[in-house]
Amino acid sequence: MVTAGKDADLPPLGRAPLLALGFVALVFGVLGGLWRLGWAPPLPGTEPATFHGALMAAAFFGTVIGLERAAAYGRWPAYLGPLCAGVGGVATAWGAPHIFSASLLVGASAVLAAVTFAFHRRQPAPHLLLLLVGALCGVAGNLLWLAGFPASEVMGAWAGFLVLTIVGERLELSRLRRPSAGALKLLAVSTVLYLVGAVALPLHWKTGTAVIGVAMVGLALWLSFNDIARRNLRHHGLMRFTAVCLVGGYAWLGLGGLLLPFAAPAGPLYDAALHAVFLGFVFAMVFGHAPIIFPAVLRVAVPYTPLFYAHVALLNATLAVRIAGDLLDRVAWRAWGGMGNAVALALFLLMTVGSVIRARRPAAA
Amino acid sequence: MSSSLPGVEQVLAALRRVADPEAGVDVVALGLIYGVDIGDHGIRIAMTTTSPACPTGSLMLEEARAAVATLVPATVPVEVVRVWEPPWEPDRMSADAKKKLGW
Numbered sequence: 001m002v003t004a005g006k007d008a009d010l011p012p013l014g015r016a017p018l019l020a021l022g023f024v025a026l027v028f029g030v031l032g033g034l035w036r037l038g039w040a041p042p043l044p045g046t047e048p049a050t051f052h053g054a055l056m057a058a059a060f061f062g063t064v065i066g067l068e069r070a071a072a073y074g075r076w077p078a079y080l081g082p083l084c085a086g087v088g089g090v091a092t093a094w095g096a097p098h099i100f101s102a103s104l105l106v107g108a109s110a111v112l113a114a115v116t117f118a119f120h121r122r123q124p125a126p127h128l129l130l131l132l133v134g135a136l137c138g139v140a141g142n143l144l145w146l147a148g149f150p151a152s153e154v155m156g157a158w159a160g161f162l163v164l165t166i167v168g169e170r171l172e173l174s175r176l177r178r179p180s181a182g183a184l185k186l187l188a189v190s191t192v193l194y195l196v197g198a199v200a201l202p203l204h205w206k207t208g209t210a211v212i213g214v215a216m217v218g219l220a221l222w223l224s225f226n227d228i229a230r231r232n233l234r235h236h237g238l239m240r241f242t243a244v245c246l247v248g249g250y251a252w253l254g255l256g257g258l259l260l261p262f263a264a265p266a267g268p269l270y271d272a273a274l275h276a277v278f279l280g281f282v283f284a285m286v287f288g289h290a291p292i293i294f295p296a297v298l299r300v301a302v303p304y305t306p307l308f309y310a311h312v313a314l315l316n317a318t319l320a321v322r323i324a325g326d327l328l329d330r331v332a333w334r335a336w337g338g339m340g341n342a343v344a345l346a347l348f349l350l351m352t353v354g355s356v357i358r359a360r361r362p363a364a365a
Numbered sequence: 366m367s368s369s370l371p372g373v374e375q376v377l378a379a380l381r382r383v384a385d386p387e388a389g390v391d392v393v394a395l396g397l398i399y400g401v402d403i404g405d406h407g408i409r410i411a412m413t414t415t416s417p418a419c420p421t422g423s424l425m426l427e428e429a430r431a432a433v434a435t436l437v438p439a440t441v442p443v444e445v446v447r448v449w450e451p452p453w454e455p456d457r458m459s460a461d462a463k464k465k466l467g468w
Contacts, residue, residue, distance in 0.1 A: 071420035119418045123452050131418055172416045175455050176388055176466050228388065231467055239389050292386045296420035 007075040012299040015067060018079060019298070021086025022063025023349075028093035029055030030342050037338040038331070047095040053151035056278065057158035058105045058142055059089025064286075065165060066112045071297045073115050081111030102146035109138035109161070126184075127175070130168030130191065137161040137198065149202055152265035155274065156198035156212055162282050163253070164191065167219055170227050170246075179226045187226075190218030209260045209273075216257025216277065223250045238291055238304035245288030245312055252280025252319070271334065272326035279341055280319050287312050290352055301359040302352060311351055315344035371436045373401050376408060379432045383425055385415070390465060392429060396457025399448055407442030408433055413453045422447075 031041040032048030032055060048055060062085030070078035088104030113135040120128040141157030171179075171187065179187075194215035201208025224230065224247070232243035256276035263269035291302040318340025325333025371379075380398060381391045392398060392412065400411035412429060414422030430445040437443065458466070 068420055069418060072418050072423060074423065116418065119416075122417055123449055125416070125452070127416065128418060169419070172419065173387060175415070176390075176458070178455060178468060228466070232387070232389070235389060238386065242387060292421060296424040299424075 007077075009074045010070070010076050010079045012297070015071065015079070015297060018063065018067055018082045018086055021090060022060050022067070022082065025055045025059035025063065025086065025089025025093065026345070028089070029060055030345060032093075034338060034342055037335045039335065039339065044093070045095050048093050051092050051151075053155065053158065054092055054102075054105065054145055055089055057155075057162065058109070058138070058145065059085055059092060061162055061282070062105060062108045062112070062138065062142075063089065065162075066108055067297055068293060069112060069115050069119075073118065078111065078115045081108045081115065084108035084111065098148075099146070102142065106139065106142040106146055109135065109142045113139050125172075127168050127171040130164055130171055133191065133195070134161055134164035134166075134168055137164060137195075140198070144202065150265070152270070153202040153205075156201035156208055159212070159274075159277055160194055160198045163216065163219065163277065164194065166282065166285050167191070167223065170223055170229075173228050174226045177226070177228055177231070183222060183226045186218060187222045190215045190222060193218065205265055206261075209263060213257045213260035213273075216260065217254050218257075220250050220254035220257060223253070241304060241306075241308055241312075242288040242292070244309075245284045248312070248316055249281040249284030249288070252276045252284065255323075256281065268326035268329060268334070272323045275319065275341070276323060279315065283315060283345070284312070287315070287348055290348070291355070294352065294356075300356050302355045303359050305351075305355060308351055308355075311344050311348040314347060315341060318344060369437070370403050370408070370441070373403065375436060376401050376403065376410070376433055379436055380410070380429055382432050383428045385425065386421065388466070390458070390462045392425060394459040394462040396459065396462075397425075397453065407444065408437065410443075410445045411448045412445050413448050415453050417449070 028048040029052055031043055032050070032052040034041045035043060035049040036052060043049070063082045066082035066085055067079070070082060084104045085108035088101050088108060091101035091104060113132065116128070116132045116135045120132050137157045137160035141154050141161055144154045144157060167187070193211055197208050197211030197215055200211055227246065229243040229246035232239045233247065235243070253276070256273050259269055259273035259276060263273045291304050291308070294300060294302045318337045321340060322334050322337025325331065325337055377393050377398070381393050384391045385395060388395065395415070397413050397415070398410065399413055402409040410429060410433065412426060414425065416422065426445050426447055430443055434443045
């Protein structure tokens with residue numbers, strides 16, 4: 001037996017429905033995103049398009065990050081977080097009353113923050129503190145959303161939830177390489193700047209985006225030079241695949257940070273800056289870690305295959321087309337790039353499920 | 366029962382087959398094994414993880430148990446106990462692991 005905790009954990013089979021709820025939010029979020037780009041996907045109403053940001057950042061990522069953290073915590077109450085995020089996502093897509101769906105998202109982020117706080121209390125460490133700050137950004141973003149702030153003003157907190165959570169996770173691994181005191185200072189300054197920018201954003205757009213943009217560039221530089229990913233490019237197989245995803249993601253984060261200060265609260269530059277971060281950086285992290293995290297959360301093997309590079313390459317190429325369309329004001333490029341992004345996400349899901357099925361099939365004699 | 370049990374070195378050799386998927390370094394070289402106790406009760410391993418917040422740690426604990434279980438008949442209990450004290454520090458890594466990671 002493996003002894004990990006006193007209270008009951010949710011068995012992996014019970015975690016799968018929670019993940020499925022998150023994927024409902026993802027599907028409607030992506031369809032809503034396509035609708036915003038001028039496509040006409042089948043939708044139950046206008047909500048998935050109107051609430052695209054909440055579905056993607058708060059509901060989908062609230063579910064998957066909540067699930068990841070709950071599986072590490074190993075006690076059933078922690079799964080109330082991803083449950084709330086998943087149900088909140090479905091409620092958002094189906095046009096349930098805002099107070100209901102947004103309160104569920106707030107509840108989800110509060111559970112995540114509580115679980116992360118418990119980790120930090122158990123073993124105080126800078127990377128756990130950063131994960132806690134990321135989780136609190138999620139709470140702040142969802143509270144602003146509940147209070148009726150527009151997505152463009154909540155975006156700083158929602159992006160902070162994801163960006164700082166990822167940086168916290170990478171800081172944990174970077175300890176294996178002993179980051180220098182100077183590097184840790186850059187990380188601390190960039191994090192504080194990010195928080196200042198996220199607070200400023202709802203008050204003064206230009207100041208908020210400028211400060212967040214600088215902070216994102218700082219974080220991208222820190223990740224590029226201190227993460228073990230760059231070193232892992234020399235390895236083979238899964239280690240190199242994960243490293244390729246991450247290193248590419250850091251470049252997109254830097255580009256997002258460079259573009260954000262020039263963006264208005266809507267329009268092409270807004271689309272370019274946000275999707276450089278959310279698709280280029282955050283989804284690169286998802287792609288790179290899926291073969292590691294799926295087995296840990298669901299106890300299913302996701303054997304690496306070089307075919308995984310297909311969805312990574314497609315996402316990067318179509319994101320480049322989309323952002324080029326944004327910068328050159330080519331509406332068709334933006335629309336087709338966005339469609340390519342959606343196809344890349346679908347291909348990722350197919351590749352992952354295909355890999356799980358392949359692993360379960362008995363080996364040929 | 367003791368005569369059929371493996372020695373500490375054999376247990377550690379089995380544990381070296383379990384690696385952190387992203388660091389590419391095994392759990393012994395990472396310094397995650399805090400103790401190996403072999404006796405009439407079976408095999409008991411005290412193991413930590415690099416962070417309490419990552420679910421991969423729980424999976425590595427299960428993999429460690431499975432790796433050691435291959436050394437003994439199914440009737441011999443193998444237990445991996447997760448410990449938090451003292452907290453894992455990078456200095457716990459072996460000299461080879463540090464070199465591999467670019468120290």
